[in-house]
Each structure stands twice: as C-alpha cells, then as structure tokens.
Amino acid sequence: MAMAEEKKLLITLESGEAEQPFRWSAGIYGSRFLTELRDNKRFVGIRCPKCGKVYVPPRRVCGPCFVELSELVPVSDEGEIVTYTVVSFGFVDPATGKQKPVPYGYAVIKLDGADTYLLHYVDETDPAKIRVGARVKAVFEEERTGSMLDIKHFELLER
C-alpha cells in the first residue's frame, strides 16, 4: 500500500494524555528511609539477623534467608561506584513530565556500611572521567519532600 493511501485507509486511535495515577505505599521501613533523607539528610539501612547483610533501602525481608528484619542501622552518605553509564538519549520523566537534559551520568553506588547498592545520578557526563571504584558523596536538594529525588546526585570525590 502506498504511503498516502495507507494514511487514508488505516486507522489508529490515540489514547491522548490518559493516565493511570497510582499512590504507592513505601511501607514502614521505606518511609523511615525516605523521612531520614528528607529531615536529616541521612541514609539508613537494615541488618539481617541471620546473614548480617545490611540492606539499603531497608525492607522487611532478607530474600536469601527469608527472615524478617528489624534492626535499622545508619550508613554513610559516601561510597563508591559499582558501575556507571552516561545516558545520551532523552527521557521524559514520568514524575514531572519533563525531559531531563542529556547527557547525564548514572551510577550504581555502594554506600559505606551497606551491602546492597543504590541507583542514582552522578555529576559527571564524560565517561572517561568516571571509573568503577571511584569515591562519591551524596548531594541533597534544598527542598526535600521524602523521595529519592531529595538526593540531587552523587558528587565524584576524585576526578
């Protein structure tokens, strides 16, 4: 079918800006994690009584041990890069409806005192200047609401 003819004869329907709004519970420990970020610019994890692993963000169950967790422990706002990327394609943030300017740095970060990793932005857009193992520190937003975006990004401590 020729392009013009196809346009005339084949119908597609747009959903428009239809949305499915949700309201997700962060749970008791998730709420504690986010309120600590918001109110004190601090990170908290939770320790497994069986394997000793410290989970960040904290959650109720250690998957591998399948035991319930309750011991909240402070973890550092500094850590190291486990892996990273520099993102070059535009992405419309579903939270704000705005596109984050590209490029931006993105990393998996192991905070000191944690055994699991966090995902967040890193303030470097040249991949050659980032490396696995590089030290980073959290930089917080002035206005905080109790979300992961209360952390502005992680700052590279070595360049």
Place this chain on the structure above:
Amino acid sequence: MEPVAIVGVGMTEMRRERKADGYADLVYEATRKALDDAGMEIGEVDNVVTVSNDFFDGRTISSMAVQDACGSYDKNVSTVEGDGTFGAAYGLMRILSGSFGTTLVCVHHKGSESRMPLITNAMFDPIYERFLGIEAITSSALQARAYMDKYGITEEQCALVSVKNHRNAFKNPFAQLPLELTVEEVMASPYIADPIKLLDCCPISDGASAVILASEERARKLDVKPVWVKGVAYCSDAYHLGDRDLSDVRALEEAARKAYAMAGIGDPARKVDLVELYDAFTYMELMWLEGLGFCARGEGGKLAASGDTAADGRLPVNASGGCLSGNPVLVAGLNRIIECALQVRGDAGERQVDGVKTAVAHGINGPCGQSHCVWVLGGEK
C-alpha cells in the same frame, strides 16, 4: 520427564510497525500458521496459554483480549505475563499434568503502539528507581559496564555480535533488520548510554508467534517431524538491581545446569549444535554464552572473536539474526524456540545449519536478565 514434542510452529514477520494489524490479527496469523504446520484444526487443541504484557498493550488482562484470534473460545485458557519461553514452559507443564494432550502457546507484542522507554521504565520499583528515569537501555548499560569492566571485554568484541547477527538476518524472511555492517561502522554509531551504542541495540518491533506442544501419544497421531523437549528449567535472581551483582549470571548458570541435567548433557560445548539466545543488546550474547556454559566466565569476547559462533562456525549462535534483527518483546523468546525447532527439523530454509541434532533456546524476563529460561530441544526422543 514424560516425552513432550513441539508439533507446530508459526510466526509473523517482525516489522517496525504492522499498521494494518491489531494484536488479535497478529495472534490469528501466528496461530493459523502453527495449526497448518502441525496439520491440526483448532478442535484438536486441548488448552491454550496466551502470553502478553498489560502495559505494552495498554489494557488490563491483555491476554484475554485475543480469545477469538487464538481459538481459546470455550477452552481452558491460562495466561503468562512474561517472555514466551516461560509461557511455553507453562504450556509444557499443563501437558505433563496429564490433563491435556496438546497446548497452544501464543505470544503477541506491538512495540509500535506505545513509547518504549516509558513502558520499560515502569518495570522498575516506583519508590526507589522509577523516577530516576531508568529503563531497559540504561539498566543494560549499567550491566554492560559492570561485565566489561570486570572481565576486560571490549566494545569491539560486542560489535562483532552486531555484525554477525544483522548479517545472519539476510537469510531470515521473518527478520526485520538485516544489515551488512563492519565493526568500524558499529563502533562509529552514536552512544545511546555508554558503553551501548545504537548498533548494539535491538530494534522496536511488532510481531506474534505460536507453538503447539503435544504429548507423545498425540504427537504420534500427527504427520509431523516432532521436536522433542529434552530439558527445560528457569531460575530468577533478585528484583532490585541494587541487590544484584550485575556482572554475574548466577540465575542463568542455575537454569542451564538444570536443563542440561534433564537432557543428559554433560558438556554443552560438545553436545549442542546450535544456540538461539536473547541478544537484546550485543553484550548479552557474550554474557549469556558464558552463563550457558559454552565458555568460561569472561571468555565470551574471545568466543565471539573466534568465529565459532558464526552461522557456519562450530557453534552457530543466533543464525536467525537474533533479537538484534527483530525484537517483539515476549514474542522474541518464543521465536528462539521456534528457530531451534525449525533447525532441528531441517526446515529453516536458507538459514538451515547442517546436522542440527540438539539445539538450545534461551529467553529472559525482568531487567538485565533477572530471570532466565533455558530449553534443550532435539530430534530424537
């Protein structure tokens, strides 16, 4: 395991946009082809498994909306939300339960109808990860970097996979993106998310596929070359990316170990004649080959460079062109099974590899291969 065979396969052509076809049209095309391939009529199908994803389809319980198209009307129909390899494994189990002699498994996907990054972003945790904009490509870039950094895998080694698989696609009429490329051209393609470049990525695709599985008793009544299921296993890693070492392939190693044990395969590198695996990004082919036991950890790059994985090599990998040449999500895994079945039967047309007795198909579910499903298929029971 009681013998179960693949007795019919059908797939649509994978295209960037199948504008004239809705989901149901694609499902009907694939189902009709699978029935014709098996020489069966819909009345001989004892039960149906449909596979789809509600976010991609933009409707809830999306799998139930293709009822007419897959002939599940008035039948026992059940659903899998995940890759087609997992849907087929469920279909297999329904025969093994003894309740059904045949299962039709159909999978559909139209990547053209939604905005891919928004959909794949939605697979991540809404509290901790989703608002940071992570999606399939970004998360895969993080995994690629972790893997490449740990084992010294180079971008050139990854580029070899793009060159090979896009070239293989010329012989596959169902493929969407046959390309004649050089390593230099892949290397010169723009970074999407470092170290992943445009030509390291699969395309967005529309397509559907279907397979019919049958018990030995039912398979024997058909005039077909049965392809026997020798072994199937799957295994899942943690959900949160931050709970995983993205450079490791624990879940795949475990799934492969179990599938090979079922199939009585001690050394897959010697016993397997052909592999179809889920290469959504080039680095995945290298990583999954390691996890599937075809080389040691960290040796995937060398294996790619050796030429052994070429269509005429010692161990052809993605002779169909792989997901890099057409990736209707969910469908892509079932297409790996279909390709293996066709190769074992000797019905793979121009892309037929000589003497395929045992083939391995592989699919993934969840970000960065959270979960892996491994199938071993063979021409002999």
